[in-house]
Amino acid sequence: MFNFDMEAARIAFTTVFALDTALFIMIGIVVGITVGAIPGLAHSLPIALVLPFSFILPIHQTMGLLIGTYQGGTYGGSITAISFGTPGTSGAAATVADGYALTQQGKGKKALQMGLYASVIGGMFGSLVLIFLVVPIGMMAPRFGPGELTALYILALSLVVVFSTENPGKGILSAGIGFFLAIIGRDIITGGLRFTFGLRYMQAGFPLVPLLMGFFALPEIIKQIHWVIKDPESVGKIGDDDVDLMKKKEEGLTFKELLQSWRGITIGSILGTFLGALPGPGATLASYTSYSVNSQITNDPKYGKGSLEGVAAAESANNATCGATFIPLLTFGIPGSSIAALLMAALIMEGIPVGPRVVVDHTVVVYILFMLMLIANPFNLLFGKLLIPVFTRLTKIPASVLWPIIMVFLVIGTYAYNSRPFDIIICILAGLIGYFYKWYKLPDGPLILAFLVTPLFEASFRQALTIARGNYMYFLGSGISQVIWLITIGSIFLFLKKRKKITAASK
Amino acid sequence: MLAKKLTINGVVGGVLTLVAAGFFIWTYSMRLRPMELFVPRIALGLIMLGGVLVILKEFVKPEIGDRLSKAFILPYAIGVSLMMWLYGWAFRNIGLITATAIGLSAWWIWVAVRDARRTKSTKGLTLRIIKLVVLAIVVAVVVQLLFVNLLGMYMPSTLFP
Numbered sequence: 299m300f301n302f303d304m305e306a307a308r309i310a311f312t313t314v315f316a317l318d319t320a321l322f323i324m325i326g327i328v329v330g331i332t333v334g335a336i337p338g339l340a341h342s343l344p345i346a347l348v349l350p351f352s353f354i355l356p357i358h359q360t361m362g363l364l365i366g367t368y369q370g371g372t373y374g375g376s377i378t379a380i381s382f383g384t385p386g387t388s389g390a391a392a393t394v395a396d397g398y399a400l401t402q403q404g405k406g407k408k409a410l411q412m413g414l415y416a417s418v419i420g421g422m423f424g425s426l427v428l429i430f431l432v433v434p435i436g437m438m439a440p441r442f443g444p445g446e447l448t449a450l451y452i453l454a455l456s457l458v459v460v461f462s463t464e465n466p467g468k469g470i471l472s473a474g475i476g477f478f479l480a481i482i483g484r485d486i487i488t489g490g491l492r493f494t495f496g497l498r499y500m501q502a503g504f505p506l507v508p509l510l511m512g513f514f515a516l517p518e519i520i521k522q523i524h525w526v527i528k529d530p531e532s533v534g535k536i537g538d539d540d541v542d543l544m545k546k547k548e549e550g551l552t553f554k555e556l557l558q559s560w561r562g563i564t565i566g567s568i569l570g571t572f573l574g575a576l577p578g579p580g581a582t583l584a585s586y587t588s589y590s591v592n593s594q595i596t597n598d599p600k601y602g603k604g605s606l607e608g609v610a611a612a613e614s615a616n617n618a619t620c621g622a623t624f625i626p627l628l629t630f631g632i633p634g635s636s637i638a639a640l641l642m643a644a645l646i647m648e649g650i651p652v653g654p655r656v657v658v659d660h661t662v663v664v665y666i667l668f669m670l671m672l673i674a675n676p677f678n679l680l681f682g683k684l685l686i687p688v689f690t691r692l693t694k695i696p697a698s699v700l701w702p703i704i705m706v707f708l709v710i711g712t713y714a715y716n717s718r719p720f721d722i723i724i725c726i727l728a729g730l731i732g733y734f735y736k737w738y739k740l741p742d743g744p745l746i747l748a749f750l751v752t753p754l755f756e757a758s759f760r761q762a763l764t765i766a767r768g769n770y771m772y773f774l775g776s777g778i779s780q781v782i783w784l785i786t787i788g789s790i791f792l793f794l795k796k797r798k799k800i801t802a803a804s805k
Numbered sequence: 806m807l808a809k810k811l812t813i814n815g816v817v818g819g820v821l822t823l824v825a826a827g828f829f830i831w832t833y834s835m836r837l838r839p840m841e842l843f844v845p846r847i848a849l850g851l852i853m854l855g856g857v858l859v860i861l862k863e864f865v866k867p868e869i870g871d872r873l874s875k876a877f878i879l880p881y882a883i884g885v886s887l888m889m890w891l892y893g894w895a896f897r898n899i900g901l902i903t904a905t906a907i908g909l910s911a912w913w914i915w916v917a918v919r920d921a922r923r924t925k926s927t928k929g930l931t932l933r934i935i936k937l938v939v940l941a942i943v944v945a946v947v948v949q950l951l952f953v954n955l956l957g958m959y960m961p962s963t964l965f966p
Contacts, residue, residue, distance in 0.1 A: 354957070465871070467862055471821065471855025477848030485841045492837065492845055493828075516885070524881040530920060698916040699937075702909055703944055705885070709893050710901075710952050717959035722893040726886045733882055738817060739871040756844045763840075 303661050310665030313358045314673065322359045323674055326366020327681045333367075334374020334390075344371060345640045346511045347707055350715045352647040358666050362674075364644055365620075365667075368637055369421055369674045372581060372617050373682055376413040380609070381406060389581030389616040392589040396601070396608030403604050411551040412606045413613045414682040416563050418675050420614030423567035424574060424621030425671040431575075432628050432657065432664070442630075442654045444762035445773050449782040451755040454632040455748060456786050465739075466793075472740045475731070476748025479504050486757055499720040506643050507715045508725040509749070514636075515708050516729020517736045522701040530698070555606055562611035565592045570618025574635075575625040581616035581635075588615035621671050628664060630654055631754065632747075639746045653754075813873055815863035822856030825849045900965035901953060905945035906938075913937040 313319065326348075333344040344367050352360040375390030380397030393413060400409035442450065455473060482493045483503025494500040566588040573584040592611040593601055601608050619635075626632040631653035633639035645652050650660055657664050712725040735742055766772030774780055829849040832842050888908075895904035914934055921930045949966070952958040 465859070465862065467818070467855050467858025468871075469855070470851050470858060471818070474825070474848050474851030474853075474855055477844065477851060481845045481848060485837075488838065488841055490837050490841045492841065516889075520878060520882045520885045523885055524876070524878050526916065527881070530916075530923065699913065699940070702912050705889060706892070706905055706909065706944065706948060709889050710896070710948060710958070713893060713897075714952050714958040719893060719897060722890065726889055729889075730882060730886065733878075737874060737878075738814075739873070752844065752848075759844075760840060 306661040307665050309662050314669040319358050319362045322362040323366040323677050326363040327370035327677050330367035330370025331374035331685050334371035342514050342637050346514050349507050352644045357648045362670050365670045365674050369620050369678050373417040380409045392585040392612035396605045399604035408551045409609050412609045416610040416613040417617040418679045420567045420618035421620050421675045424571045424618035427571045428621040428624050429668045444758040446778045447758040449779045451751050453782050453786045468740050469744050473744035473748040476745035477752050480749045480752035508712045508721040509728040512725035512728030513732035517733040519701050519705050522697045526698045559607040559610035562592050562607040563614045566611045566614030567618045570615035571622040574619030574622030581619045584619050585612040585616040636746045639750050812863045815860045818856040818859030822853050825852035900963040902945040902949050903965040906941045909941035910938045
């Protein structure tokens with residue numbers, strides 16, 4: 299059984315509770331809230347943009363920056379959702395109905411504060427669950443050999459396809475493209491060249507950072523530049539006088555109102571943590587599920603038309619996914635969402651081989667992550683309160699000014715990754731793929747997850763086959779493998795059943 | 806009747822299936838070991854399977870398929886991609902501060918002039934342009950300080966800063 303490592307905890311404590319770490323968390327929170335508050339800018343973008351810093355900064359600073367950005371961005375999305383009826387991030391979409399209705403009723407400040415408090419409480423709950431669950435699950439890790447890992451990676455891939463979309467065809471298509479992009483370049487065992495088309499630069503394959511940066515950022519840049527040229531009137535207008543909350547004297551949220559929303563916060567925190575721990579669903583599904591479940595049990599007659607409880611249910615759920623998303627990452631090395639994939643990439647670049655043994659082999663790093671998750675929440679509260687007046691000004695920056703600056707950072711950030719000009723071309727190619735994904739409405743989760751899991755899957759699969767001398771029954775040899783295969787088959791059956799229900803309901 | 810069922814969704818799914826099928830067949834003429842081609846074939850198989858499922862869904866129930874945007878954005882996608890490539894080339898050959906300041910200034914001046922023409926008002930245009938050029942220089946300096954001076958990003962020697 300795992301023993302609490304006092305020495306590791308002490309090292310982690312002294313590392314995290316230092317001025318430099320606090321500074322990087324603060325920068326992350328500010329960047330996250332600011333970018334999250336800009337409609338259309340997913341908070342995966344700032345995380346992708348700050349990813350190259352992991353080559354220079356030590357792990358506690360890098361992860362402080364990224365976790366701060368993640369938590370701040372998850373909350374930041376609610377600001378514009380409440381103020382302008384435009385969710386800053388997809389995870390805040392469920393907040394729009396009640397949040398914006400409250401703003402229209404002159405209770406915007408109350409809604410913003412409820413969003414902030416619910417986010418912090420949900421985030422704290424998710425972080426505590428992470429701390430208490432990750433170690434017991436992580437202790438099972440040494441029992442995972444190549445056969446078990448292969449089964450686990452297949453489970454992860456199947457879950458993403460199952461959960462990510464209402465259209466399974468597009469989920470499979472997306473995962474297939476992710477698989478394919480991951481195998482371009484040198485074979486991981488023999489070094490044979492696969493699909494490089496004779497290009498020397500392609501031998502290194504699609505590097506992760508340029509791929510992620512291009513995939514998330516470029517489609518948004520294309521969309522915004524299109525509007526700047528095609529319809530200049532429609533851009534740069536968000537936040538103009540009519541909804542300038544800071545100029546209005548409004549009543550703030552009372553403690554009684556916060557307590558009255560306990561049901562929404564509790565349901566949001568629990569569901570957000572549960573759904574966040576599964577690969578695939580993410581903050582958007584978590585907030586919608588929590589909002590819907592709470593609508594069935596609430597006593598608030600204004601629910602859906604301006605209810606503080608509605609804001610609390612959605613916001614606590616999306617922030618609760620922040621801590622929970624680390625559970626599959628730290629226990630099995632499976633990123634549960636696109637953002638978790640980015641965080642995993644940062645850990646890998648810091649030299650931490652994320653996987654089932656990370657809790658045992660890198661205990662200090664795991665404790666650092668726990669502490670960062672916990673202390674990021676109070677910082678989120680502090681800066682959430684301080685930055686509310688600032689964000690209103692930021693959202694007024696016209697798209698024609700803002701987006702070229704983001705493009706500059708994207709190009710230089712990509713080049714800085716490896717000092718390799720070809721990475722900019724990779725970034726552009728990934729961006730065009732990302733644009734196609736947006737246009738064709740393909741879910742991006744399966745691509746990112748497949749891209750990250752494929753090398754791991756291929757390595758464990760081929761290692762297992764070598765050990766078993768080509769006997770495929772090896773994959774069913776152990777009890778753990780059998781359980782994982784059963785879960786995989788069970789989840790597919792559940793998915794088919796759910797599909798049948800949806801089809802029946804639509805009829 | 807058949808023409809109505811051939812939606813863009815289905816056609817794109819079909820094209821992806823055909824391309825993946827082409828690659829799949831090509832793998833049999835590659836000089837690689839079967840084990841090296843195992844995962845690539847799974848990838849291509851998944852693309853084909855996904856494409857076929859999309860086609861089938863569209864063919865059977867075209868009315869519940871995703872509605873794809875008809876906005877013609879391809880020229881903008883190509884334009885932005887070219888701008889990114891050009892900027893990437895420029896900052897490595899001309900200089901980071903110079904390329905950034907010139908690139909941003911050129912774009913912002915063009916947008917400002919275009920807006921002035923559209924609204925038929927040149928009042929305050931010069932001041933606005935000066936402000937934007939100053940902003941472009943500030944961004945260029947910040948980028949230089951952050952990436953080159955602070956993060957130590959490799960920059961080839963260039964004629965201008």
